[in-house]
Amino acid sequence: MRTLMNEERLRKSQPPGKFCRKQTNGWATQISHARPKLAQNHPLDYGNDAVDLQIISQVSHGKFRRNAYAAAMSGSKNSLDERARNARGCGISVFSESWLLSMLIMNLALMAQVAGDSPSFLWKQLPPIPDREGFAGAFAGVSQGSLLVAGGANFPGKKPWEGGKKIWYDGIFALATPTGEWKKVGKLPRPLGYGVSVTTAEGMVCVGGSDLERHYADAFMVTLSGSSVKIRLLPSLPVPMANGAGAVVGSVLYVFGGSDVPGEVSVFNRLFALDLSAPAAWKELEPCPGKARLLPVAASLAGTCYVAGGATLQNSTNKMTRVYLTDAWCYQPAKGWKRLADLPRPCVAGPSPAPVCGNRFYLVGGDDGSHVGFTPPDKHPGFARDILVYDTITDAWQVAGPVPAPRAVLPVAFWQNQFVMPNGEIRPGVRSPEVWSLKLGAEP
Numbered sequence: 001m002r003t004l005m006n007e008e009r010l011r012k013s014q015p016p017g018k019f020c021r022k023q024t025n026g027w028a029t030q031i032s033h034a035r036p037k038l039a040q041n042h043p044l045d046y047g048n049d050a051v052d053l054q055i056i057s058q059v060s061h062g063k064f065r066r067n068a069y070a071a072a073m074s075g076s077k078n079s080l081d082e083r084a085r086n087a088r089g090c091g092i093s094v095f096s097e098s099w100l101l102s103m104l105i106m107n108l109a110l111m112a113q114v115a116g117d118s119p120s121f122l123w124k125q126l127p128p129i130p131d132r133e134g135f136a137g138a139f140a141g142v143s144q145g146s147l148l149v150a151g152g153a154n155f156p157g158k159k160p161w162e163g164g165k166k167i168w169y170d171g172i173f174a175l176a177t178p179t180g181e182w183k184k185v186g187k188l189p190r191p192l193g194y195g196v197s198v199t200t201a202e203g204m205v206c207v208g209g210s211d212l213e214r215h216y217a218d219a220f221m222v223t224l225s226g227s228s229v230k231i232r233l234l235p236s237l238p239v240p241m242a243n244g245a246g247a248v249v250g251s252v253l254y255v256f257g258g259s260d261v262p263g264e265v266s267v268f269n270r271l272f273a274l275d276l277s278a279p280a281a282w283k284e285l286e287p288c289p290g291k292a293r294l295l296p297v298a299a300s301l302a303g304t305c306y307v308a309g310g311a312t313l314q315n316s317t318n319k320m321t322r323v324y325l326t327d328a329w330c331y332q333p334a335k336g337w338k339r340l341a342d343l344p345r346p347c348v349a350g351p352s353p354a355p356v357c358g359n360r361f362y363l364v365g366g367d368d369g370s371h372v373g374f375t376p377p378d379k380h381p382g383f384a385r386d387i388l389v390y391d392t393i394t395d396a397w398q399v400a401g402p403v404p405a406p407r408a409v410l411p412v413a414f415w416q417n418q419f420v421m422p423n424g425e426i427r428p429g430v431r432s433p434e435v436w437s438l439k440l441g442a443e444p
Contacts, residue, residue, distance in 0.1 A: 122439040123404050130182050134423040134433035137193035140411035141204025143224040147175040147415045148204050149422045152193040160429040161377045168193050168211045172229055186229035196246035196255050197411050207255055210242035215260055235281050245298035247305055247353040251277040254305045257293045265320055267292040267313050286336055290327050299354040299361035305331045309347035324369035341395050343388055349408040355419040357440040363388040365406035380427035383408045405436050
């Protein structure tokens with residue numbers, strides 16, 4: 001989809017219509033994602049009304065929007081100058097190649113202002129972690145206003161297909177400001193990765209995790225104190241757990257799924273809860289009715305814990321292999337588990353806990369299983385480049401994006417009004433020291 005807006009001119013002028021660029025950007029992103037699926041053989045011209053009507057029917061649900069779009073499609077083909085004048089009257093500066101799409105974007109922007117839909121995705125890079133390889137399976141959170149990243153694992157020498165050895169780490173890094181420098185401020189109780197991490201008012205809570213030899217049931221709070229950290233032990237899980245997911249709902253931390261031993265030979269669907277306001281002991285709750293799984297994504301929204309995707313294991317010719325899942329579930333203390341609409345694609349090891357905005361949560365990238373067994377492994381194309389958006393009111397998914405740096409096996413921490421995603425895998429066995437942030441519904 002060719003460029004439709006001159007963003008520099010748009011930033012410098014605020015028209016009488018008070019056009020909301022962030023909403024238009026969100027709609028345009030969804031349209032650009034939908035068009036290839038519906039119009040692969042239709043060039044961008046004046047004759048694609050039917051195709052674009054299909055797109056807008058997907059992107060903006062509702063009869064009113066479809067009718068408004070159809071009205072915008074009627075009329076003559078204006079000259080470029082006339083189209084530009086019409087667009088500027090509603091606050092859009094364009095380099096449109098067709099009146100069709102310039103009017104489409106204009107109408108979507110105005111309707112989005114009313115509906116409050118589709119926040120934009122503003123991506124930024126933060127300073128990279130001071131490690132050449134970067135880490136997968138690290139812990140992340142916030143304490144005393146600083147971003148913390150701890151532990152994780154990588155292959156510092158040879159890659160796994162070359163016989164390399166995975167190494168776990170115990171370092172804790174802190175970043176005070178988005179333009180500052182990372183500082184090493186302490187160590188975890190042991191080299192550890194692939195556990196659950198969440199942010200609370202007191203600091204970063206870490207639960208479970210693994211090293212080369214075993215999985216752990218430990219839980220502890222990490223708080224920043226000056227230029228060092230303090231670690232306070234919390235009640236241990238009833239069982240060891242790694243490669244699960246978790247989220248805080250109110251004062252309760254929920255931890256779900258994962259496995260209790262290394263090597264992907266077992267997996268469970270157990271759900272545990274710890275009230276962080278009075279952390280006496282973990283409670284085991286009703287297990288998820290869905291398949292046992294590892295590496296799902298969790299989310300917390302409106303008093304509800306959500307889990308989506310992940311992979312289960314099945315015995316195939318005397319070898320355990322992953323089965324990529326597309327089901328999603330929610331848990332409420334008074335109601336138990338409820339199955340939700342299935343994901344448009346699998347999502348394994350996506351950033352977790354998932355970013356949230358309004359009544360939606362966002363599965364960013366992750367492994368969709370489309371390149372399992374890819375050879376040669378050093379040429380693996382990487383992970384999913386889109387975002388799966390779940391609306392908790394309509395029980396429906398949308399596909400948005402793109403993701404500038406797709407990752408898997410990484411945490412998420414909300415810091416400085418942005419969702420920070422540190423490091424992770426760019427392809428199996430290969431990490432990145434980059435740190436990316438995502439701001440939802442915000443103008444640059």
